[in-house]
Amino acid sequence: DDLERWLSKITLAQTGYGHFYIEHNRGHHVRVSTPEDPASARFGESFWAFLPRSVWGSLKSSWELEKTRLQRLGKSPWTLRNDVLNAWAMSVVLFGVLVAVFGPVIVPFLILQAVYGFSLLETVNYLEHYGLLRQKTASGRYERCTPAHSWNSDHIVTNIFLYHLQR
Secondary structure (H helix, E strand, O other): OHHHHHHHHHHHHOOOOOHHHHHHHHHHHHHOOOOOOOOOOOOOOOHHHHHHHHHHHHHHHHHHHHHHHHHHOOOOOOOOOOHHHHHHHHHHHHHHHHHHHHOHHHHHHHHHHHHHHHHHHHHHHHHHHOOOOOOEOOOOOEOOOOHHHOOOOOOHHHHHHOOOOOO
8 A cells, every 4th residue: 555655656656736635535535525625626616726726725735634643643844755855855856866867958848748747637637527516415525426527437448447536
């Protein structure tokens, strides 16, 4: 399990979007298809309106989630034990090595591929939950998340082409 978490951070290092690791698992999966989830597209919302809201909202949420986790442990958020910071550090190291090897000429390509990469992640979020909304129960909590709160499916073609992304 630790290996898988580490590998996911390495994969996200290429996009400079390491906070997605925290927000997607501990934020989005909890709040999916609710107004509180920045990564669930609202009905009628264009992708271009959704993208900045999701990027900024996910960034803020991941920082708050990590800050809260570390406070419970009696630690400051300004530590490499902060998964947001250590994920970003991986990106800095990766990009630094690539610039050292290939020179500054690679910087525009790194930026372009990073933006393209995290935009693809956000495109999947946009498509998977567009317009879906969990209702509040009598207790004021949201109903349990079910397959009806996502447009994806657990079919062989989806799994092959999206590398089991929905899982």
